[in-house]
Amino acid sequence: MITELLLSSKKIPVSFISCDQKAIPQLIRMLQNNEWRNSREGLPEIDEIEHIELVGNHAILHSAKANEQIHVPLY
Secondary structure, three states: OOEEEEEOEEEEEOOOOOHHHHHHHHHHHHOOOHHHHHHOOOOOHHHHEEEEEOOOOOOEEEEEEEOEEEEEOOO
């Protein structure tokens, strides 16, 4: 399944399987609070994220910047 999140005036596609759908509210909170950036330096800004995959209790953020994939725990 695919949905889109609107963050910082940018639509970011989010792909997931139906059992991972319950992690979407946690993903939104994490992105809005910049919690994923607080733990590491050199991570892309929200507007650099091209799409997100939810896999279990992790989010994989795909960035256009050097084709990065950042794995971030949601719980």
